[in-house]
Amino acid sequence: MNFENTLEFAQSLDANDQFHSFRDQFYLPQYAGQNAIYLCGNSLGLQPKSTETMIAGQLASWRNLGVEGWFDGEEPWLPYHRKLVGPLAKIVGAKGSEITVMNSLTVNLHLLMVSFYKPNVKRFKILMEGGAFPSDQYAVESQVKFHGFDPADAVIEIFPREGEYTLRTEDIIAQINADADELALVLFGGINYYTGQFFDLKAIAEAGHTAGAIVGFDLAHAAGNVPLQLHEWGADFACWCSYKYMNSGPGGISGIFVHEKHHNDATLNRFAGWWGYKLDERFKMTPGFQPERGAEGWQVSTSPILLMASLHASLQIFEQAGSVSALNKKSIQLTGYLEYLINQVNEFIGYEQFKIITPSNKHKRGSQLSLICKSGGKAIFDYLVSQGVIGDWREPDVIRLSPVPLYNSFEDVYHAARHLLAAVKTVVKT
Structure with missing residues (x-):
């Protein structure tokens, strides 16, 4: 698939996603009165709305x-x-x-x-x-x-x-x-x-x-x-x-x-x-x-x-959902789109600020990308949190982002990458 770095493209992928409605079965954490961009399913998955019942x-x-x-x-x-x-x-x-x-x-x-x-x-x-x-x-x-x-x-x-x-x-x-x-x-x-x-x-x-x-x-x-x-x-x-x-x-x-x-x-x-x-x-x-x-x-x-x-x-x-294999097809698309957008961020700023150490081979990874930050990693992570993007920080310099097919959207991924770029512009001294 040829990805595009636009909100309209991300929304078009969501419109054609057979699992997009599954998102409604989960509670999404809130930030400033809106849904947070939750990319931390590799640490703790979200609560299904049916759990309480x-x-x-x-x-x-x-x-x-x-x-x-x-x-x-x-x-x-x-x-x-x-x-x-x-x-x-x-x-x-x-x-x-x-x-x-x-x-x-x-x-x-x-x-x-x-x-x-x-x-x-x-x-x-x-x-x-x-x-x-x-x-x-x-x-x-x-x-x-x-x-x-x-x-x-x-x-x-x-x-x-x-x-x-x-x-x-x-x-x-x-x-x-x-x-x-x-x-x-x-x-x-x-x-x-x-x-x-x-x-x-x-x-x-x-x-x-x-x-x-x-x-x-x-x-x-x-x-x-x-x-x-x-x-x-x-x-x-x-x-x-x-x-x-x-x-x-x-x-x-x-x-x-x-x-x-x-x-x-x-x-x-x-x-x-x-x-x-x-x-x-x-x-x-x-x-x-x-x-x-x-x-x-x-x-x-x-x-x-x-x-x-x-x-x-x-x-x-x-x-x-039917099977993990079916969900994995969406996972491959989600992580693939996130990988593309991160590379776009690096290209825009002119150097490899975010080095993806997760294998690029789609069959050798799951719903996670780990990024080594060239500089200012913790400050970037803290900025993401301040904007309602919930990922995971691992010392000394890795941000883990995990888009999960049951409840994450392509629009989530698009906005996460947008905030990554804003973080570099805001907190990284070059």
Whole structure:
């Protein structure tokens, strides 16, 4: 598509956007009596208007039924999590038995590593992306120490080549092959939070398995953002949060994937809790843990129904949209248009004030562009905020802008770029 840097062009794209009306299903933050330009779905998705009603329904069940709400009412709580499984399975490309909803992301990462990080004297190393989100780094470091290993020896981080900002798939695979004899686990993010790079998860899974390692993914920035096929790719496990692209609210409930090939593996360790016990015998309260079949067997604690209700509201919107693949087509257009407009800003001012470090290949990124600011980055970011443009600042010099197809418009993107140009003129000293 040949883009144009005009408001009329942006509005014409909105007029032909099949998802444009979905914007009306979300609350947009307000600035000076108007809708803010919200480009921060990579940190916290917006609130669906149906969330309040969905939660209110569960509050009514609690009010009217008390403890009997677990078994009675229109939506009994005991199996409530299963309402979320079907939509989530479509979003991450899995079978229903491979999915469950529980806890928060880092808790789930720890619980899954209990099962799938099984180091021994020969195989004890974990390979991960350099610059992964800190919580992943902390989780891996503590797991390694828990097993008696030194993170300096056991954790392999792979960084981009000198002068580059993103990882090459061939370099990831080469590193896996180089350490094949010692790898216990390959653990990668789906999308790097800082650069916005969408990794080739299929290739990573294949290489990891060829090396004899377990392969797991943290999909915090990928679930609900880009098309995924966890079952087909053969990932052993994965986990994600739901408050970014799946709009479940701050600190929203997490989810896990465990490939069906592991469902009957009695040799896997797990930190058990009664909510993972066989459902048909759970209330017998007998000793000796017998897990429910599938991913549900990794559940630990009682379902937080209000958090699940919040996610349920958003998943219903995903169901209306049809598929992540369909949404991704709009995402490609949105980020493509934003990329074009940023390049227009650079051209207008005569130098590369904003260097886009997110891959230009549309298949290697999701709904995010990360911009390195040549100068005055924080001042530019603060100016954007003062004009009602809500993005995300990452030290030392990166602004992340994330146009989300469910609720962002092409006009949003057009105005964001206009404010970027105004920011340079206003706060950058040249």
